[in-house]
Amino acid sequence: MSGIPCRERLEEERLNALQTLNLLDTPPSESFDRITRMASQIFNLPIAAVSLTDRDRQWFKSRVGVDHHSIPRDKAPCAQVAESSDVLVIPDFAQDACYAESLLGRSGIRFYAGAPLVTREGYGLGALCVLGTEPRTIAAFEMTALKDLAAIVMAQIELQHAFGRVDPLSGLPTRNQFLDDLADLAAEHPHETRLAVLVDLARPEQISAYSRVMGPDRVDDLVRDAARELRRLVGMDRRVYHTAATQFAFLAAPDVEQDDYFHRLTDGHRSARQRSMTGMLLTSAIGVSVFKPSEMAPQDVLRSLYSAVQDARASSDLVGVYSSAADEAYKRRYRLLQDFGPALRADNQLRLVFQPRIDLSTGRCVGAEALLRWDHPCLGPVAPGEFVPVIEHSPNAQAMTAFVLDRAVAQARRWQEDGHRLVMSVNVSAANLHEATFSGSVEAALRRHGLAPERLELEVTESAIMQDAEQARRQLEALAAAGIRLAIDDFGTGYSSLAYLQNIPAHVVKIDQSFVRKLGDGEREQSLVRSMISLSHELGYRVVAEGIETAAAADQLRGMACDEAQGYHFARPLEISTFASWLREHQQDTSHEAALAG
Structure with missing residues (x-):
């Protein structure tokens, strides 16, 4: 019984992720139709669709060979793909106990293959699917193509949602782009030791006071100036990311000597603060994290940088290196905060x-x-x-x-x-x-x-x-x-x-x-x-x-x-x-x- 509330919670989270993307009931888009046509041509099948799993229906963002916009979710194979976030192949509907009497099975569909559309957070939105009226199997190259096309659909969904990954104020790539690039790094150089840096311009209460006295436009100017200076310092061959309102991240070159780089950051930060007009009003800090992409997920890299920045604010030079021990202590304190309320209500x-x-x-x-x-x-x-x-x-x-x-x-x-x-x-x-x-x-x-x-x-x-x-x-x-x-x-x-x-x-x-x-x-x-x-x-x-x-x-x-x-x-x-x-x-x-x- 305890698993049922958990499944319901996960389904609500999945539906919330789908709603957040603002895709349901939107007009057709050639960017999606092009991918759907390609899937139909690769499989030489009459029907293909980008199918999104809503609460009680499968809604088609794009479709080939289908007249209607949606079908009921009950016994729809795309719903199984969304729920499992895994590929589903049905060689013959007539021989499948679950789907033989489904709406698709009764309408003459005999073959189905679907690859999941999965968000970065792991929520299955639906499937890119192909269907046929004759039983058949799927070749290895077809399976690879279906997965690749599903990934392209997902990239297009995220692109439409975020217009791009560039912050309009700073002109820099956003946090989402930073996370995507870290994921790409894990695929291309999984065992390479890398060094990530986070620059935090000021404490939140300092930004609030600065905005109150100087006005929000001056805070925007501060962010733009910091973005330009960081791009100049890091170099045009390396990306700087705008990860939060007053925070910027970047990756050091893969061949840097860590101790030397850390000292250069410390000296550079000290000099920048001495030159800054706002150095006496705003306390900037730098966090550093050393990681291997195969051993630390993108979200954890960013979290380790936040932890390092907090540690930096307790140091004299305002530069801190991520410490797993300090992070574990912080997570323990946070757990104590979370668990004390239930402890008050417990009797033991x-x-x-x-x-x-x-x-x-x-x-x-x-x-x-x-x-x-x-x-x-x-x-x-x-x-x-x-x-x-x-x-x-x-x-x-x-x-x-x-x-x-x-x-x-x-x-x-x-x-x-x-x-x-x-x-x-x-x-x-x-x-x-x-x-x-x-x-x-x-x-x-x-x-x-x-x-x-x-x-x-x-x-x-x-x-x-x-x-x-x-x-x-x-x-x-x-x-x-x-x-x-x-x-x-x-x-x-x-x-x-x-x-x-x-x-x-x-x-x-x-x-x-x-x-x-x-x-x-x-x-x-x-x-x-x-x-x-x-x-x-x-x-x-x-x-x-x-x-x-x-x-x-x-x-x-x-x-x-x-x-x-x-x-x-x-x-x-x-x-x-x-x-x-x-x-x-x-x-x-x-x-x-x-x-x-x-």
């Missing part, structure tokens, strides 16, 4: 674990931080450090926080019912602070699960607050007014300042683990942490240290009057069931230690 992929927070003066557990974990059905466990930053910059950022918040608040309520009055800490992203209804949704979650506001603490990073400080401040003030505790997470790594701290209605400061882990390095590092704790206390904040991994670090922080701590020294993030047993054992240990001290 996402779960929370909880890391205890310890009061350093008493040793008791006073809270826990809720942390999200993802068991991907194909990739296995995905580290939060990998997927959380990706999702935080996606449309699923708010949904991720809502998922964690709802389950964390519910768990805090269950702990409270078991006699454990812990503060539950939940991380909040910058996207949440931009939600106009965020504070209301948090209060709704508290009411839904019957948890007091002071039992919830929301952690927000300095960088998240500073993305839109005024909007963040309004949201945080609304949350604080509702009685919800607020914590500044990763303190010391962002925009820390006295003025910043004074304007944020927070209750807790969490010192980032990068500072805590350097406590053993020397007095200077210890003085820095001590000052951070002292400053926070003077401003009225409770201080939590993250990343405590040793007893020595815990002792040092206790001596500095740090209030709370969390880290592997006390406990790793724990599953719900493990947390409950850990909590019982930890309380027994601290009660025993308190009794001994008394």
Whole structure:
């Protein structure tokens, strides 16, 4: 059953490809009729046609020996050719179980041969077919001729659709022509190592700003100037292609020395930017891909160039070479983005674990931080450090926080019912602070699960607050007014300042683990942490240290009057069931230690 929806989807995609070409129900064309006549003459048969497979009919773009424009699709052999994208030969309709009683079979047709008309994307549009009223076989040279004529028909279809393959603005061959030439290269020189180059004139947001200030005509001038300069630099014997609005591609000569060519590109790009009048406004970049035509499809060559350009923008010289490793990492990130939505709707992929927070003066557990974990059905466990930053910059950022918040608040309520009055800490992203209804949704979650506001603490990073400080401040003030505790997470790594701290209605400061882990390095590092704790206390904040991994670090922080701590020294993030047993054992240990001290 699962194959039926898949076949229906592929058929809809095939029909969409056919409709996009705007061929159905168009007038006859001599360019197609010439090919159809040639097919009839080569086979010495009375009937030939260019037959397109519509939803419920076979429509003839060109026909010889046929009076009508179409026939029903049901039991039409051209439909089988379109669906299979393969040649079909029926030597004798009368002997064929499928087609003997078809419309063609009942009308006296005895022989059929059809070659598929297939788009570059692999969609079968129909067939170039020949038919006869006598049974016969097909010779090898006839089969070759039929396939060649079908390819000519397909080339004519694409030519009519695209008028040609030249961009009217730049006068250069288009992306489709680039892909076709790559396909030809694969046929003629399949094992030759080649080097492709993509030049991207600017980031999209820069082009948008440039157009807004200077006008769209100036962007057109920029593209035309770039096209002329690239043609001059590449040479008249090599093609430059206009592959996107502000992107150009070309192939280096087959005999270039790769390292030398890469250095020449880098030096040439640097010089061109220095000479350019727009060099300070627009950031161009160059991507390079080394490939063998037999091993990389044309679309993949272009995609590898896009990937290389993106990598180039992270390099100092703005020139990047395609890296399969970097590309795989990007594709993995993209897959995580795609799969996180379904993970939210599933009931067996996402779960929370909880890391205890310890009061350093008493040793008791006073809270826990809720942390999200993802068991991907194909990739296995995905580290939060990998997927959380990706999702935080996606449309699923708010949904991720809502998922964690709802389950964390519910768990805090269950702990409270078991006699454990812990503060539950939940991380909040910058996207949440931009939600106009965020504070209301948090209060709704508290009411839904019957948890007091002071039992919830929301952690927000300095960088998240500073993305839109005024909007963040309004949201945080609304949350604080509702009685919800607020914590500044990763303190010391962002925009820390006295003025910043004074304007944020927070209750807790969490010192980032990068500072805590350097406590053993020397007095200077210890003085820095001590000052951070002292400053926070003077401003009225409770201080939590993250990343405590040793007893020595815990002792040092206790001596500095740090209030709370969390880290592997006390406990790793724990599953719900493990947390409950850990909590019982930890309380027994601290009660025993308190009794001994008394």
